[in-house]
Amino acid sequence: MSLLEISGLDLDIHGTPILRDVSFSVDPGRIVGVIGESGSGKSMTAFTVMQLLPNGAEAAGSVRLSGHEMLGLPEAELCRLRGNEVGMVFQEPMTALNPIRTIGDQVAETILIHEDVPKAEAMKRAREALNRVELPADRFPLSRYPHELSGGQRQRVVIAMAIALRPKLLIADEPTTALDVTTQAQILALLTRLVREDGMGMLMITHDLAVVSDMADEIVIMQHGRVVERGACPGIFSNLTHPYSKALLAASSHVPERVERAGQAPLLEVRGVIRDYTLPRKTLFGAPVKVHAVRGVSFTLERGESLGLVGESGCGKSTLTRAILGLEEVQEGDIRLDGEPVFDGHRANRDVRRRMQVVFQDPYGSFNPRHKVSRLVTEPFHLLDDPPRGAARAAAIDEALISVGMRPSDKEKYIHEFSGGQRQRIAIARALIIKPDLIILDEAVSALDVQVRAQILDLLADLSAKFGLTYLFISHDLSVVRSITDRVMVMKSGEIVEEGPTDRVFDAPSHPYTRQLIEAAPKLPETA
Amino acid sequence: APRTDLTMGQQLEPPHLDPTSAAAGAIDAVTYANIFEGLTRFASDGSIIPGLAESWEISDDGLEYTFKLAEGVKFHDGTDFDAEDVKFSLDRARAEDSANAQKGLFEGITEVTVVDPQTVKVTLAAPNGSFLFNMAWGDAVIVAPESIETIKTNPVGTGAFRFENWVQGDSITLVKNPEYWGEPAKLEKVTFKFISDPTAAFAAVMAEDVQAFGAFPAPENLPQFDADPRFKVLVGSTEGETILAINNKLPPFDNVKVREAIAHAVNRQEVIDGAQFGYGTPIGTHFAPHHPDYVDLTGMSDHDPEKAKALLEEAGVSLPIQVKMTLPPPSYARRGGEIIAAALREIGIEPQIENVEWAQWLETTFRGKDFGLTIISHTEPMDIGIYANPDYYFQYDSAEFQGVMDQLNLETDEAKRSELLKQAQEIIAQDYVNAYLFQLPLLTVANAKIEGLWENAPTQAADMTGVYWTE
Amino acid sequence: MSDPRVDHIPPEATPFRTWHLAFRSRNLVIGSVLTLVFVAAALISFVWTPYDISKLAISEKMQVPSWSHWMGTDHFGRDILSMIMVGARTSIAVAVVAVGIGMLFGVPLGLWAAARRGSMLDEVIMRANDLVFAFPSLLIAIMITATFGPSAVNAIIAIGIFNIPVFARLTRSGALSLWQRDFILAARVSGKSSARISFEHILPNVTNLLIVQGTIQFSLGILAEAGLSYVGLGAQPPVPSWGRMLADSQTMISIAPHMAIFPGLAILLTVLGLNLMGDGLRDIFDPKLRRSRA
Amino acid sequence: MLRYTLKRLVSLAVSLAVASVVIFLAIEVLPGDPAAYMLGVNAQEDTLAALREQLGLNMSGWERYSSWILGLLQGDFGTSYTYRTPVADMIAERVKVSLPLAVYALVLSTVIAFPAGIYAASRRGRPGDVAIMGVTQLGVAIPNFWFAMLMVLVFSINLRWFSAGGFPGWDAGVLACLKALTLPAIALALPQASILARVMRSSLLDTLSEDFVRTARAKGLTRAQALRRHALRNALIPVLTIIGLQFSFLLAGAIIIENVFFLPGLGRLIFQSISSRDLVVVESVVMLLVFAVVVVNFAVEIAYALVDPRLRAGR
Ligand SMILES: Nc1ncnc2c1ncn2[C@@H]1O[C@H](COP(=O)(O)OP(=O)(O)OP(=O)(O)O)[C@@H](O)[C@H]1O
Ligand SMILES: Nc1ncnc2c1ncn2[C@@H]1O[C@H](COP(=O)(O)OP(=O)(O)OP(=O)(O)O)[C@@H](O)[C@H]1O
Numbered sequence A: 001m002s003l004l005e006i007s008g009l010d011l012d013i014h015g016t017p018i019l020r021d022v023s024f025s026v027d028p029g030r031i032v033g034v035i036g037e038s039g040s041g042k043s044m045t046a047f048t049v050m051q052l053l054p055n056g057a058e059a060a061g062s063v064r065l066s067g068h069e070m071l072g073l074p075e076a077e078l079c080r081l082r083g084n085e086v087g088m089v090f091q092e093p094m095t096a097l098n099p100i101r102t103i104g105d106q107v108a109e110t111i112l113i114h115e116d117v118p119k120a121e122a123m124k125r126a127r128e129a130l131n132r133v134e135l136p137a138d139r140f141p142l143s144r145y146p147h148e149l150s151g152g153q154r155q156r157v158v159i160a161m162a163i164a165l166r167p168k169l170l171i172a173d174e175p176t177t178a179l180d181v182t183t184q185a186q187i188l189a190l191l192t193r194l195v196r197e198d199g200m201g202m203l204m205i206t207h208d209l210a211v212v213s214d215m216a217d218e219i220v221i222m223q224h225g226r227v228v229e230r231g232a233c234p235g236i237f238s239n240l241t242h243p244y245s246k247a248l249l250a251a252s253s254h255v256p257e258r259v260e261r262a263g264q265a266p267l268l269e270v271r272g273v274i275r276d277y278t279l280p281r282k283t284l285f286g287a288p289v290k291v292h293a294v295r296g297v298s299f300t301l302e303r304g305e306s307l308g309l310v311g312e313s314g315c316g317k318s319t320l321t322r323a324i325l326g327l328e329e330v331q332e333g334d335i336r337l338d339g340e341p342v343f344d345g346h347r348a349n350r351d352v353r354r355r356m357q358v359v360f361q362d363p364y365g366s367f368n369p370r371h372k373v374s375r376l377v378t379e380p381f382h383l384l385d386d387p388p389r390g391a392a393r394a395a396a397i398d399e400a401l402i403s404v405g406m407r408p409s410d411k412e413k414y415i416h417e418f419s420g421g422q423r424q425r426i427a428i429a430r431a432l433i434i435k436p437d438l439i440i441l442d443e444a445v446s447a448l449d450v451q452v453r454a455q456i457l458d459l460l461a462d463l464s465a466k467f468g469l470t471y472l473f474i475s476h477d478l479s480v481v482r483s484i485t486d487r488v489m490v491m492k493s494g495e496i497v498e499e500g501p502t503d504r505v506f507d508a509p510s511h512p513y514t515r516q517l518i519e520a521a522p523k524l525p526e527t528a
Numbered sequence B: 001a002p003r004t005d006l007t008m009g010q011q012l013e014p015p016h017l018d019p020t021s022a023a024a025g026a027i028d029a030v031t032y033a034n035i036f037e038g039l040t041r042f043a044s045d046g047s048i049i050p051g052l053a054e055s056w057e058i059s060d061d062g063l064e065y066t067f068k069l070a071e072g073v074k075f076h077d078g079t080d081f082d083a084e085d086v087k088f089s090l091d092r093a094r095a096e097d098s099a100n101a102q103k104g105l106f107e108g109i110t111e112v113t114v115v116d117p118q119t120v121k122v123t124l125a126a127p128n129g130s131f132l133f134n135m136a137w138g139d140a141v142i143v144a145p146e147s148i149e150t151i152k153t154n155p156v157g158t159g160a161f162r163f164e165n166w167v168q169g170d171s172i173t174l175v176k177n178p179e180y181w182g183e184p185a186k187l188e189k190v191t192f193k194f195i196s197d198p199t200a201a202f203a204a205v206m207a208e209d210v211q212a213f214g215a216f217p218a219p220e221n222l223p224q225f226d227a228d229p230r231f232k233v234l235v236g237s238t239e240g241e242t243i244l245a246i247n248n249k250l251p252p253f254d255n256v257k258v259r260e261a262i263a264h265a266v267n268r269q270e271v272i273d274g275a276q277f278g279y280g281t282p283i284g285t286h287f288a289p290h291h292p293d294y295v296d297l298t299g300m301s302d303h304d305p306e307k308a309k310a311l312l313e314e315a316g317v318s319l320p321i322q323v324k325m326t327l328p329p330p331s332y333a334r335r336g337g338e339i340i341a342a343a344l345r346e347i348g349i350e351p352q353i354e355n356v357e358w359a360q361w362l363e364t365t366f367r368g369k370d371f372g373l374t375i376i377s378h379t380e381p382m383d384i385g386i387y388a389n390p391d392y393y394f395q396y397d398s399a400e401f402q403g404v405m406d407q408l409n410l411e412t413d414e415a416k417r418s419e420l421l422k423q424a425q426e427i428i429a430q431d432y433v434n435a436y437l438f439q440l441p442l443l444t445v446a447n448a449k450i451e452g453l454w455e456n457a458p459t460q461a462a463d464m465t466g467v468y469w470t471e
Numbered sequence C: 001m002s003d004p005r006v007d008h009i010p011p012e013a014t015p016f017r018t019w020h021l022a023f024r025s026r027n028l029v030i031g032s033v034l035t036l037v038f039v040a041a042a043l044i045s046f047v048w049t050p051y052d053i054s055k056l057a058i059s060e061k062m063q064v065p066s067w068s069h070w071m072g073t074d075h076f077g078r079d080i081l082s083m084i085m086v087g088a089r090t091s092i093a094v095a096v097v098a099v100g101i102g103m104l105f106g107v108p109l110g111l112w113a114a115a116r117r118g119s120m121l122d123e124v125i126m127r128a129n130d131l132v133f134a135f136p137s138l139l140i141a142i143m144i145t146a147t148f149g150p151s152a153v154n155a156i157i158a159i160g161i162f163n164i165p166v167f168a169r170l171t172r173s174g175a176l177s178l179w180q181r182d183f184i185l186a187a188r189v190s191g192k193s194s195a196r197i198s199f200e201h202i203l204p205n206v207t208n209l210l211i212v213q214g215t216i217q218f219s220l221g222i223l224a225e226a227g228l229s230y231v232g233l234g235a236q237p238p239v240p241s242w243g244r245m246l247a248d249s250q251t252m253i254s255i256a257p258h259m260a261i262f263p264g265l266a267i268l269l270t271v272l273g274l275n276l277m278g279d280g281l282r283d284i285f286d287p288k289l290r291r292s293r294a
Numbered sequence D: 001m002l003r004y005t006l007k008r009l010v011s012l013a014v015s016l017a018v019a020s021v022v023i024f025l026a027i028e029v030l031p032g033d034p035a036a037y038m039l040g041v042n043a044q045e046d047t048l049a050a051l052r053e054q055l056g057l058n059m060s061g062w063e064r065y066s067s068w069i070l071g072l073l074q075g076d077f078g079t080s081y082t083y084r085t086p087v088a089d090m091i092a093e094r095v096k097v098s099l100p101l102a103v104y105a106l107v108l109s110t111v112i113a114f115p116a117g118i119y120a121a122s123r124r125g126r127p128g129d130v131a132i133m134g135v136t137q138l139g140v141a142i143p144n145f146w147f148a149m150l151m152v153l154v155f156s157i158n159l160r161w162f163s164a165g166g167f168p169g170w171d172a173g174v175l176a177c178l179k180a181l182t183l184p185a186i187a188l189a190l191p192q193a194s195i196l197a198r199v200m201r202s203s204l205l206d207t208l209s210e211d212f213v214r215t216a217r218a219k220g221l222t223r224a225q226a227l228r229r230h231a232l233r234n235a236l237i238p239v240l241t242i243i244g245l246q247f248s249f250l251l252a253g254a255i256i257i258e259n260v261f262f263l264p265g266l267g268r269l270i271f272q273s274i275s276s277r278d279l280v281v282v283e284s285v286v287m288l289l290v291f292a293v294v295v296v297n298f299a300v301e302i303a304y305a306l307v308d309p310r311l312r313a314g315r
C-alpha cells in the first residue's frame, strides 16, 4: 500500500476550479517530484494533503495518508497527523519561522504538541533534530533566534521541525527556490539523505525540472490543475508524450541561437572600483562597520560583446550595476564608457548615461502601475536634449514595441494588463527606445517561467544581432549565462575571481569557487 | 438626631483663602462669617450689624469711630483677639504695598489707635456715611499677625468654623469651632465642594452629592428641583445689576440716540426668559430694585424695534453698524448676548460676538476699553458711583451726574440722600448710558430639610453659622 | 517560483474594477451614503432650511420633536434640524480646511524627507514631526484658541497643525518603500531628478494612502471641532456648530434631552460615515486585504 | 543598544528643549494680565504694580524663561501666581487624580479590547466579528463627552448608581475613589478600546496570514494554539504603539471628561490656569505632559525590544 495515495482529486476555491482529477501516489522511501509552471496547482495539491486549504476551498475525490482518508477527517484528527505523520517544508525560509521565538523552542514545539514529554526531553530531541540537519550545537545553540541565521540555515531549521518526529511523509514545497545555487545543492542533498536514512516518502514540489531530475524517483508534471504526465525518473525524460511536458523540457535546456561576435573596441572600462557601505555603529565606541560590497573590480567590455557576470546572492553584482549606471558614486576607481567618465565631478554624466540602459529582475515592480505603456517606454527620452515629439515620438514607441514582438496598440494599455513575460519585453523596449550602446540585464530572466525565459533569451539574442548591442548579463543562473554570453566573469564577495571565454570557464574552471558553483548547479539529464 | 454635616456646592474654587488680598468672590463665599469676621458684618437682609465690635461711638464731626470689641474672643490657633489685631489688619490693608483688592474701602482712614485691648479708635480724614458699611466687607476682616504668613493655605480667624482641609480642585472642609465666642454653629462640619460645570452641578444636586448649592448656575434646572419634594429652591436677590454696557466714547455710540435705539431694541423679558429662564427682576437703571430708594424706570426703555429704527434714522448713522460684543463666561452673558445680538440685527446693528475668559475680559474690555458692547453683572453693592468716573470702562462723562454724586458724598441727611440717589438713577436712565437688563437673582437649591441659608446676597457669602437640619 | 504577482500587484487603476469593488464593499456604500447625506444637508442649507435660524423665538423654546419641528427646538426656540443643517457646514468646512492644511504641508515634507532619506534633513523633519506629536493636541488647540481668541479660523489652524505630521509620516513611509522599487530605479536611470521622481512617480502612488488617511483625519477633524466648540473655543455664535449645540444643551439634558441627542447623533453618524468610507476605500486600494476578502 | 539608547536620549533632550521654548513663547503671548485677574475690577494701579513686582512679571522674557528652565532642571516648577503655592505641589495633587484615571481607563480599554480583537480576528467575517467591528465603529465615532453626558443622565441622575462626579480624595478610601473614577474611565476607555480592538484584530489578521503561522499549523497546532503561541505576541507590536499613544493621550487629553465629571485633574488645572492666566502653571504642566509623552514613547520602544529579539540585538 502506498504511503500517500491521491486519486481523482478535484479542488474548487470559491467556485473557481483549481485542481481537476489529480491522481498519483508516494511510496515509503521514495521521492516524487511535482513540477509545473507557476499557478499549475502544485502547492494546492500539497495543501490538500495537509488539509490546510484557504477559506472557501472544496475538495472532492480521495487523499489517503497511511490509510487515513484526509478529506473530511475531523480537525482534531488532522492536528494529530500533521507534524507527526506528515511534515512540511515551505519555500520561503525567511518568513517560515516565528521571528520572536528561539529555534530550539520552535523545533521542540513539534514534539510537545504530539507527545506528552517534559520540556527538557523535548529540547534534547530538538537538539538531535538540529544536529541531523547539520546545525551543530557549538555553533547553533537552541537559544538562537531566526534572525541570527542565514537563509540556508533557517531552511535547515524548518526541515528539522518537519522531521523532528520522523514523519512517514515529508512534503517540500519549493524548498530551495529562495536560496542560491550552492545552498540549494546542500539542502537538496540533505533532504535526499534524510529520506534515504529514515525511509520517508517525500513529495518534492518545484518549478525547476533540473532540481528534481537527479533526485526524484518519480516525476509528476502538472499544468492548469491537471496531471499531464507522470513516470519514473530519469526514464520519463526520454519518452515524454504530452506536448506541454515536451515544451517544458525543451525550454529548460533552451539555448538561443546567436552569432558570436568578438569584441573589437573597448566600450566600457571599469578600473579598480571600490564601493563600501558604512553601517550604523553597533556599539558606542566601536568603529563603524563597513560592508565592502565591491572591492577593486576591473574589467573591460568590448563593443558588441555579451559579457556574463555570475555569483551568489549578495556578492555585489547589483552594487556594481548601480555604479556603472552612475546611480551611485564609488569610493575609488574609474568607470568609463567609450573613454568618457560616468561621473562628471559628483554628478552623473548625462552624455554617458543616455548610452546605457538597464532591465531589472522583477517584471512586476519595474513599472509605475499608474502610467500607460506609451509613457512608460518613453521615460528614457528624458535623457535626450531634444526628445522626439508628436508623430516621431509615436513612431519611436511603435518601433520599440514591434522590435520586442509586441503590438503598437499595446501602448494604450496599463502594465497590469500584461503577463510577466510581456512586461519583461516592455522593459526591454524601454531600454531600446533611445538606442543605447550598452544594455545591462540584472537578473532579467530570473523571475520568469522556463518557457517565457526561453522566449526572452531568444529575443535578446535576436536584438543583439539586429542592433549590434552590447550586453552586460548578470545572473546567478549558470545555465542561462552559459547560453547567452561570449565571456563570463565570476564574482565572489565583491571581487572577480575568474574571468574568461564562457565555454572555457564552464568546461575548465580554474578557481575553486567557480568549480563549486558549477558543481552545485542542478543539471538536466542528457536527453538525446 | 438631625444631621450635623453639610456639603455645600459652589461654582468657583477660591484661588487661596485670604479674603484681604484678592478679589475672588469665591474666597469670601467660603470664609466670610464662617472663618473670618470683621468689626461689622452684613445680615442676610443687607443691614449692617455688629461683628467683632460689640458697639461703637461716632464723634460728632463724624471723623472718629471708637469701637468696643467683643470679649473672650480667641483666634482658632488659640491666640487672643484684641485691639492690636484690629490695628494690624486695618494698617495692613491700607499700607503702601497692600495687595488688598478693595483698597478704596480704607482710603479715608488716617489713623488707627489702640485705646486699650478692648477698644480701638479709627480716625478718618473726612466724614464718610458708609464707613460702617465698608468695614462689613470681606476685604476688611480681622486677621492675626501670628498666622499671617500662612493665611493663604491655612486661614486662622475668629469665626464659628475652623479651616480643616483643602483637597485642591475639589473641596474645602470646615469644622465647628467649639470655643466660639458667640452663638455656636449648629453644624459640626461643612464641606464646600467646587463644581464649575453647570451640568455637573445639576447632577451633583440630583444625586445628593451636595445638599445645598449656592448661586446655582443653571436656572433652567430649577423647575425640576421645585417639583421634586427632596429639594427646595430659594430665589433671592443679589446686588448684581446686569447691564448691556455700551462704550460711550466709541462712535456712533457716543450719540445718545443710538444708545436709546439699542435700549428699545432689547426685549428685557425675552432676555430674562431666554438667558435666565424667567429668573430676574427687570431694571430700568443701575440700581437694585430691593433698595428702598429704587425708582422703576423700565418704561423708558420699552421693547419697541420700530422706535429704535426711527431713532437710528434720526441719528443719521449709516447702517449696518458693525460692533464688537465681548461676552464673559457666565451664562447670563453668553446666552443673553446671543439674544440681544439677534435683536440688534433686526434694527441694523451687527454685533460680532467674541466669547472671552474673565482674565481677557478684564484686560481688553474693562481695562483696555476695547469693546463696543458687553454684558456684565455689577455685583458690588451700591455702586451707582461708578457712573461718576469718566474713566470707567463704559466711559460715561456727565458733569450733571458727577455733581449729584459729589453732593451725595457730603450729604448725611437720609431723606436728602434718598432724593439725590433717585435723581442719579434718572440721569443715567435718560442718558441711556447702558441698556439695563435685570437684577441678577440669587438662586439657591437645598435639601428641603435645611434651614438657615441666606436667601439674598448682600455680599458674596455662604454664612453657615445659622444653618441647621430640621430632622 | 511562487507567484510574485500577488505581492507586487500595485493598486490597480481601472475604473471598472474599482467601481465594481466599490459596490461590493458594504462599508463603502453605507459610509458614502451617510457622508453624502451630511454634505447634502450642508449644501442645501445655503439655499434653504426649514426655519430661519437667525430669528430667535424664546416663546417657542425647547419644544419636543413634532411635525412642525422634526427635531424640536432649542433653548432660544430655534429649529434644531435647521441648526444641524447649518452646523454641518461649519463642521465640514473646519475639517476640510484643517485636513487641507495637513496635506498641503505634510505631503511635500514627507516626500522631501523620503527623497533625502537618511540625511540630516530627513532626521530633522522626522524629529520635528515627533515633537508636534509629543504635544497634547487638545491642550495646544485650547492654548491656540485662548491666545488668538476663539474662532473657527483658529480652530482650523489648531487642528490643521496636528494633521501635518500625520501626513508627513504617512507620505514618507509610503514613499520610502516606493523608493526601493525598481520602477523608481528605472526613472533614475532615465536621469530624472529626485524632485521630479517624487512628484511624477511617488506622489501618484501614495494618493491612495492619502485618500484613506484623509477621510480618517477628516472624521477626526469633525470630532476635534466638536470638542473645541464644546469647550467654547470653536466657531462663535451666531454661527451654529454641533459641538456648541451640545454644550448649550448640556444643562438641559434632563429636561430637553432632544437638544443633546440630535447634535450628538449628527456628529456620531458623520464620523461613522467617514470612517466606514475610509475603511471601504482601504479595502479597495489595499490589494492584500482585497485578496483575502475574495 | 547602549549607543542607540544614548542617541535616543540626546534627541529626546533636544526635543524637550525645543518644546520648552515653544511652550514658553506660546504662553507668553496669551493676552490677559495675571495680576489684573487676581485683583478684579476695583484694583488700583499701585496695587497692581506691587503685585506684578511680587510675581516677577516685570522681568524680561529671557530672564523669566531662563529662571523657569533652571528651576525645572532642579525640580522646581515655580510658584503659582494665583494660588501662591509651589506648582510642583499642585501638580502632585492633580497627578493623584489624572494618573489613576489614565491607568484605570487604559486597563479598562485593554481588558475590553484584547478579547474583543482576538475574538473578532479568530472569527473573521462571521457574525461575531461583524458585530464587534460594528460596535467598535460606533465606539470610534462617538464623541466621548457626549457619551459621558448620556452616562451621567442614566447612571447618576436617573439610576443614581454613581455620583455625578467629583473626587473624594484618596483619604476617603481606594474604593470610593475608584467608584468616582469609574464613569469617567468608561467614557475615556470606550473610544480607546474600540480603536485598540480594531488594531488588535487587524494586526492579528496580518500575523495570522504570515508564513510562520502556516508552518505552525503544519506542525499540528490547532488554529487556536497557533493563534495563541505564535500570532499573538507578534501582533502585539502595533498594539503596543497604540497603547503608548493612548496613555499619553489619556493623561493629557482627559481635559473635557475631567470637566464633565468635575475631576480635579491635570487637564482641568490647565484649563483653569489658562483662564486665570496663571502662566507658570500652564507652562509647567504642558512641559510635564510633553515630557510624559516622550518618556512613554521611549518606554514603548524599550517594550518593543522586549517583545522582539530582532530589535534587542540590532541597532
Ligand atoms: N487563497 C487562494 N484563494 C484563491 N485562489 C488561490 C489561492 N491560492 C492559490 N490560488 C489559485 O490556485 C491556483 C494554484 O495555485 P498554486 O499555489 O497551487 O500554484 P503553484 O503551482 O504552487 O504555483 P507556484 O509555482 O507559483 O507556487 C492558482 O491559480 C492560484 O491563483
Ligand atoms: N544601501 C546599502 N547599504 C548597506 N549595505 C548594502 C547596501 N546595498 C547593498 N549592500 C550590501 O552590499 C553587498 C552586495 O549587495 P548587492 O545587492 O550588490 O548583491 P547582489 O550580488 O546583487 O545580490 P543578489 O543576487 O541578491 O541581488 C551585500 O552584502 C549587501 O548587503
Ligand SMILES: [Mg+2]
Pocket (backbone or CB within 6 Å): A042, A043, A044, A173, C001, C002
Ligand atoms: Mg506554489
Ligand SMILES: [Mg+2]
Pocket (backbone or CB within 6 Å): A317, A318, A319
Ligand atoms: Mg542583485
